[in-house]
Amino acid sequence: METDRIDDALVRRVSTMFVPTSDCKSAVEPFDVLLAAGAAVGGLCLLICGESGVGKSTLIRWLTKNLRSVKTDAGWSRPAIFVEVPASPTAIAVCEALLDALGDPRPSAGTRPQKFRRLREKLAEQQVRLLVLDDLQHVFDRESERVLFDASEGIKQILVEHPMSILCAGLADASKVVESNEQLKRRHMATVHLRRFDWNSARSRSSFVAVLSAVVQALGDFEFPDLEDEGVAVRFYLGSGGIMDFIFKIFLLATWFAMKAKKRTVGMREFSRAWKVGLLHSAGQDDPFTADMGDEENLTRWVEKAKQINLPSPRQPKKRRASSRLRETGL
Known part of the structure; x- marks a missing residue:
């Protein structure tokens, strides 16, 4: 398998995956x-x-x-x-x-x-x-x-x-x-x-972990961390904001980095690298795959910050232009 480019079969396995939430x-x-x-x-x-x-x-x-x-x-x-x-x-x-x-x-x-x-x-x-x-x-x-x-x-x-x-x-x-x-x-x-996944919702969190497990199963010829452990899974939530497309991109790039290094084990180092290289919102941010999550209060702040990932910029109110000179002068 070539490693100078991302293998088409690997892309298909990840990009065509569907987990019914x-x-x-x-x-x-x-x-x-x-x-x-x-x-x-x-x-x-x-x-x-x-x-x-x-x-x-x-x-x-x-x-x-x-x-x-x-x-x-x-x-x-x-x-x-x-x-x-x-x-x-x-x-x-x-x-x-x-x-x-x-x-x-x-x-x-x-x-x-x-x-x-x-x-x-x-x-x-x-x-x-x-x-x-x-x-x-x-x-x-x-x-x-x-x-x-x-x-x-x-x-x-x-x-x-x-x-x-x-x-x-x-x-x-x-x-x-x-x-x-x-x-x-x-x-x-x-x-x-x-909707994007919400870590604060037990039901949504369970679905998120199920998606991670499904990706691991689809990439069965690689070894991954225990992603059913919520302490590990939350790092993927913090890195993706709960957005499906970002989850798949992180996995795809991390797996490719492991292949380039002729490894079959994909660890936090590869996931960290994939997050930094592949996602725009990673710029200038703390790395969720390697950082110390700290206490519950600090984790809550991380989660709230993750919810802002990829949100559209608020629309600026449009200034109405006066339709006539009389209106401009208030007449």
């Missing part, structure tokens, strides 16, 4: 309803909402794993199509992304009406009954704090012309897109919220 399991029944009852009512909408890195895209892959595209003599049959909403999207950009997902060889060819007509035909031909839109928050412009009307209307037009269910995922702003779009809002089911 209680939040993830709460999505199963709504998703089953989405598929089973969606066609009967002209389509339903389910939104999976959460911070960046908590596992929304991974949950979608798990929920839709049995909805596979099949090529028949008559062409493709796609029960579901998957699209990442482009940044600052327009209706045309959304339409082209869908055409590409449907196998259109020239998704950008033609006028807007021609593209939407091709899209409608392909959705019907390939019997699509579920549209999966990831990164739905891109339809919300944080600068102006407004939903991008053109893109939202494009999604509305697609659902009117080809009624189907829609599974959306995104950050908190995605909920504003659903609320502002009459087609999505009318179909909307209860939102599924994916």
Whole structure:
């Protein structure tokens, strides 16, 4: 095995891993309803909402794993199509992304009406009954704090012309897109919220330790510390803030460092190095993998600090500009 780069098989083992937490399991029944009852009512909408890195895209892959595209003599049959909403999207950009997902060889060819007509035909031909839109928050412009009307209307037009269910995922702003779009809002089911792990919650802490154990099991040809020991597991929480993506990144890099050193034992030294090299929030911070945690009070401060990892910067209130000279002078 080469050690000058991270092995593809190792990346797949870690990046495709899925451990169904209680939040993830709460999505199963709504998703089953989405598929089973969606066609009967002209389509339903389910939104999976959460911070960046908590596992929304991974949950979608798990929920839709049995909805596979099949090529028949008559062409493709796609029960579901998957699209990442482009940044600052327009209706045309959304339409082209869908055409590409449907196998259109020239998704950008033609006028807007021609593209939407091709899209409608392909959705019907390939019997699509579920549209999966990831990164739905891109339809919300944080600068102006407004939903991008053109893109939202494009999604509305697609659902009117080809009624189907829609599974959306995104950050908190995605909920504003659903609320502002009459087609999505009318179909909307209860939102599924994916949260980062919380060390102060016994249930969440237990799930966090279960995730660490699952990673160790998946990387069974390596030896790790006893991660079921909460005194050890808490160090991974402090280093990751309870965010799934950061946990996997720490493991991936630590394992690679061990491989480079021709070792099969991955210890705190490798985890410390992975944390320092791989995560931006480590800069200038005490190393949770080597530091003395101290007493209970000090550990509490560490945990509270970890909860701030990767939180978005607070939005600055926008200054309203006067719309006329009279208003500027108070008249």
